[in-house]
Amino acid sequence: MARLLLHFSVPLRTFDLELTLPVERTVALVGPSGAGKTSVLRVVAGLLRPAHGGVSLDGVSWNEMQPEERRVGFVFQDYALFPHMSVRANVAYAGPVGDLLERFRIAHLADARPRELSGGERQRVALARALARKPSVLLLDEPLAALDAHTKAEVRSELHELLGELGLPTLLVTHDYEDAASLADEVGVLVDGQLRQVASPAELVARPADAFVASFTGANLLRGRASRGDLTEIVLESGERVFSTDDGDGEVGVVVYPWEISLSRAHADDSALNVIRGEIGSLVEVGNRVRVRIGPVTAEVTASSAERLGLAGGGVAYATFKATGTRLVPL
Amino acid sequence: MIRRVPVLAAALAALAFLALPIVAIFARLSWGNLAHELSSSLVTDALVVSLKTTVVAQVLVLVFGTPAAYVLATHRFRGRSLVVTLVELPIVLPPAVAGIGLLAAFGRFGLLHTSLPFTQAAVVLAVVFVSGPLYVRQAIAAFEAVDETLVAASRTLGARPMKTFFRVVVPLARGGLGAGEALAFARGLGEFGATIMFAGSLQGVTQTLPLAVYAEFDVDFHTALALGGLLVLVSAVLLVTLKWLASSSTSAFRFALSTSS
Numbered sequence: 001m002a003r004l005l006l007h008f009s010v011p012l013r014t015f016d017l018e019l020t021l022p023v024e025r026t027v028a029l030v031g032p033s034g035a036g037k038t039s040v041l042r043v044v045a046g047l048l049r050p051a052h053g054g055v056s057l058d059g060v061s062w063n064e065m066q067p068e069e070r071r072v073g074f075v076f077q078d079y080a081l082f083p084h085m086s087v088r089a090n091v092a093y094a095g096p097v098g099d100l101l102e103r104f105r106i107a108h109l110a111d112a113r114p115r116e117l118s119g120g121e122r123q124r125v126a127l128a129r130a131l132a133r134k135p136s137v138l139l140l141d142e143p144l145a146a147l148d149a150h151t152k153a154e155v156r157s158e159l160h161e162l163l164g165e166l167g168l169p170t171l172l173v174t175h176d177y178e179d180a181a182s183l184a185d186e187v188g189v190l191v192d193g194q195l196r197q198v199a200s201p202a203e204l205v206a207r208p209a210d211a212f213v214a215s216f217t218g219a220n221l222l223r224g225r226a227s228r229g230d231l232t233e234i235v236l237e238s239g240e241r242v243f244s245t246d247d248g249d250g251e252v253g254v255v256v257y258p259w260e261i262s263l264s265r266a267h268a269d270d271s272a273l274n275v276i277r278g279e280i281g282s283l284v285e286v287g288n289r290v291r292v293r294i295g296p297v298t299a300e301v302t303a304s305s306a307e308r309l310g311l312a313g314g315g316v317a318y319a320t321f322k323a324t325g326t327r328l329v330p331l
Numbered sequence: 332m333i334r335r336v337p338v339l340a341a342a343l344a345a346l347a348f349l350a351l352p353i354v355a356i357f358a359r360l361s362w363g364n365l366a367h368e369l370s371s372s373l374v375t376d377a378l379v380v381s382l383k384t385t386v387v388a389q390v391l392v393l394v395f396g397t398p399a400a401y402v403l404a405t406h407r408f409r410g411r412s413l414v415v416t417l418v419e420l421p422i423v424l425p426p427a428v429a430g431i432g433l434l435a436a437f438g439r440f441g442l443l444h445t446s447l448p449f450t451q452a453a454v455v456l457a458v459v460f461v462s463g464p465l466y467v468r469q470a471i472a473a474f475e476a477v478d479e480t481l482v483a484a485s486r487t488l489g490a491r492p493m494k495t496f497f498r499v500v501v502p503l504a505r506g507g508l509g510a511g512e513a514l515a516f517a518r519g520l521g522e523f524g525a526t527i528m529f530a531g532s533l534q535g536v537t538q539t540l541p542l543a544v545y546a547e548f549d550v551d552f553h554t555a556l557a558l559g560g561l562l563v564l565v566s567a568v569l570l571v572t573l574k575w576l577a578s579s580s581t582s583a584f585r586f587a588l589s590t591s592s
Contacts, residue, residue, distance in 0.1 A: 042483075047486070066486070067483070068491050074483075080480045080481055093490070093498070129488065
């Protein structure tokens with residue numbers, strides 16, 4: 001397996017982008033917009049020159065190579081298909097077309113212009129074109145952002161399958177943690193040009209390095225002051241007390257994922273459980289599950305239990321979670 | 332309602348005033364003698380001179396103006412706006428000033444001490460000087476409108492800058508480039524002031540169609556009229572081409588919009 005190594009710094013408008021990152025399989029860079037994610041791809045492609053360091057593939061430096069000399073398959077955010085060329089000409093621009101049109105199910109569109117295609121079709125053309133280049137590295141900028149929710153799920157699983165087949169070092173950029181977690185073997189959280197944490201999706205959830213990573217991966221973050229004991233006791237800003245099996249001291253963030261929380265209408269008299277009382281806020285259906293806001297936390301419960309508890313009616317509910325279901329992060 | 336009457340009257344007066352000279356040329360043409368007048372050596376010589384100098388001048392405009400416009404469109408440097416203003420200056424310069432400037436630069440006693448004045452090459456230079464900026468200005472705008480991402484995509488797909496320029500940038504900018512060239516062509520064909528000062532009006536050498544109109548109007552008014560009619564027709568064809576280029580450069584959707592409205 002080829003190994004792409006990124007090690008460089010680039011001054012951007014408001015901060016320096018500094019990064020050391022080995023890429024062997026699929027690595028997703030996630031982070032808020034403006035964090036420098038796309039700039040990372042541009043450096044790898046040779047479109048942006050770093051001030052220091054650079055990129056190498058299997059130990060061979062790419063620093064002196066022009067973009068056209070680097071074998072990257074770059075799929076741009078809006079796909080950047082040439083509007084004045086047919087689908088076939090777009091693909092042929094990068095190299096021999098071969099069976100790429102059949103493979104990506106765009107053979108029937110060979111003579112169509114990009115503006116006549118749907119978002120999903122455009123993405124397939126962009127991928128076929130990138131592969132016609134016979135790339136040794138794949139770069140995907142927000143590959144799913146331009147798609148509507150309906151096509152997204154389907155395209156995501158197709159893309160996942162494709163990345164597995166290709167086995168190329170792949171760097172993909174997304175602002176959506178769920179896309180990153182479903183497509184990538186490793187996820188790097190990039191904030192203001194700095195990598196906060198690089199880990200597998202499971203690892204990121206199990207041990208978020210800081211409050212930002214935790215909230216970016218979808219966790220609840222409760223601020224409080226911790227003091228050590230058998231269990232760590234945290235007095236939240238609201239005055240409520242919760243316990244955690246994690247070690248912590250002083251100002252901390254308590255991280256709880258929505259699926260660790262269960263809901264009840266009555267106060268559970270179980271001292272082993274953390275309990276937070278709150279007004280029922282917004283309800284959002286996600287598939288067969290419902291995301292409910294209770295005071296400061298978001299919980300995720302099955303649609304049937306949401307109905308049984310009559311959550312749609314509003315009022316007061318209790319969110320309970322175990323001490324083992326919490327992690328503490330420094331603030 | 333009452334207010335509309337003076338507005339309408341003013342609009343009609345303006346239209347009539349603009350159309351009158353054009354109509355007059357064709358109204359006063361002696362159609363019977365037209366073939367005879369247009370086949371005089373003065374007319375055919377002027378036609379050949381105009382054709383030769385215009386073609387050479389426009390080739391020069393395209394060959395030198397296109398890279399100049401691309402550099403100005405894609406590079407940001409200190410003093411760029413000054414350079415762009417300098418390039419555009421000949422557009423607003425009085426033609427007589429252009430003529431005296433060309434003499435001051437290329438005249439026998441000018442900065443470069445050349446023997447160019449009053450040769451056919453001088454006609455070409457005068458036409459390039461006054462028409463080139465129109466093309467360059469339009470070409471800068473056309474190149475600036477090309478999506479940078481497409482240029483970047485072309486490079487990552489293995490195309491060198493030259494291939495990228497000819498296969499992506501020029502095709503995408505071609506509407507604007509064509510419109511700019513049509514403007515420059517029309518301006519060059521009608522060039523009078525700078526040419527007469529820098530190149531003179533020698534029949535068969537430097538006398539272009541507009542110069543022939545001027546040379547002939549107090550000698551043989553009807554030949555001058557016939558030449559005038561010819562230039563009106565050529566200009567009208569250029570204008571229609573220009574409009575067609577300007578609209579077809581945009582997407583089919585925009586084209587449909589602009590023709591239906």
